[in-house]
Amino acid sequence: MAVASLQCYPLLNSPPLSVSRSISARTPAHRRAVGARWRLQRCCRSQSAESRSQDSQPQLERLFSNVNQATMKHEPGSVTGSIFLVAGTTVGAGILAIPAVTQEAGFLASAVTCIFCWIYMIVTGLLVAEVNVNTMCELGSGGVSLVSMAKRTLGTFGVRTACFSYLFIHYALLVAYVARSSDIITNALGIPLWESAALFSLAFGGLCYFGSQQVIGAVNGFLVFSIIASFTSLVVVASGNIQLSSLLETNFAAAPQSIPIIALSFVYQNVVPVLCTNLEGDLSKVRKAIVLGTAIPLVLFLVWDAVILGTIPGLAGSGTIADPLEQLRSSNGIVGPIVEAFSFLAIGTSYIGFVLGLSDFIADLLKLPSGQNKPLTYLVTLLPPLVLSLLDPEIFFKALDFAGTYGGNDPFTVSLITNRCFFSGMN
Structure with missing residues (x-):
C-alpha cells in the first residue's frame, strides 16, 4: 500500500x-x-x-534559510534558546494568582486540571507548528505568521477574524505588561510613570529590535534563570508550614471553574511561528522546544499551587474565596520584594515573546519582505501599547466587558476566538 x-x-x-x-x-x-x-x-x-x-530514500542535506542579510552568515536558532523563549513567554506574573482560583478545588484536583490543560495546550501548539512549517514549504520562505497560515486554511472571514483577535489580544497584553512594569519601576526608582514605561519599552523593545537570535536567546535565558531563582526564594519563604492533610483536600466538583484561568496561563502559541523560523522548519526541534519549554511553567505552577494550598487548611470545598498571596504578604515582610522581582522578570520575558510574535505578524500582515522596513514594523508593534498604557491602561478591559455581551467578559473568551481561528481549518 x-x-x-x-x-x-x-x-x-x-x-x-x-x-x-x-x-x-x-x-x-x-x-x-x-x-x-x-x-x-x-x-x-x-x-x-x-x-x-x-x-x-534520497539522503539530502537541508540548506539553511536563516541568513543574515547584512553579513550573509548563517545564523541558526538553538533549541535551548527556543525552550527559554517558550518558557519565558508562558510564565507570567499571573502564575502567582493561580492558587486564588484553585483553592476551592484543592491541590489534587487542581493538579489534575493543570496537567490536562498543559497537554491540551501542547497539542494546539504542535498543530500550529505543523501548519506553519507546511505553509513555509508551500510559499518557499521563512517568517510565515498567522496571516499566511489563516489564508491557507480559513478563508477570507477566518483571516479577518484571526487578525482582529490576534491584534486585540496582543495589544491588550502588551498594554498590561507596560502598565504593570512601569508601576514596579516607579515604586523602585521613584521616577514618573511615563519615564518608567518608556524605559521598559526601550530596554526590552530595543533588545528585540537590535538583538540577534543569539543575543535575544542569551538574555531571555538569563531572565528565565532569574525567574526560577526568585521563584525558589519565594517557595522557600512560603513553604515553612506545609501540611500533608491540606494537600490531600480535594473537591473535583469545583475544578472546572478554574480551567479558563489555568489554560490561559499556558498561552505561548503566538511564538510558535517564531520558533519555526528560528529553527528553520525542523519540526523535531520545534516539538522538543514546545514540550520542554511548557514543562518548565508546568512544574512552577504545580509547586506554587502546592506551597500555597498546603499552608492554608480547610479551603477545598469551603466556598470561601480568599487571596492566599495577600495573606502571605501580610504574614511575612520579605514576600513583597520577592514578588515584585518575580513579577518584573516574568513580565519582561513575556513581553519579549509577544513583541517577537507581533512584529512578525505585522510584517506578514503588511506584506513586508523579510528584513525590510523593520523600523516601521517595530514602530507599529511598540508604540501603541506604550501610548495606551499611559493614556488609559483599562481600555482593553473595557472592550472585553463589552465583548461579554456576546458570551463572556473574561480574556479567555476572546482567546477562544483565536483558538478557533487557529484550528478550525487544520484537518
Missing part, C-alpha cells in the same frame, strides 16, 4: 537562466543574498511503498 507524505527537500539544481543572469548583473553581496533566498527548501509530495527499503 502506498503512503503519501509531505517532505521538504532543498533545491539542488542550479538556478534558472533568468535568475542566474539577474544575479550576475548585481553586486557580489546581492548575488549571495539572492542566491541564498533562491535556495530555500521546497516541498514536494512523494509516494513511498511500504516494501521500499529506507536506504533507497
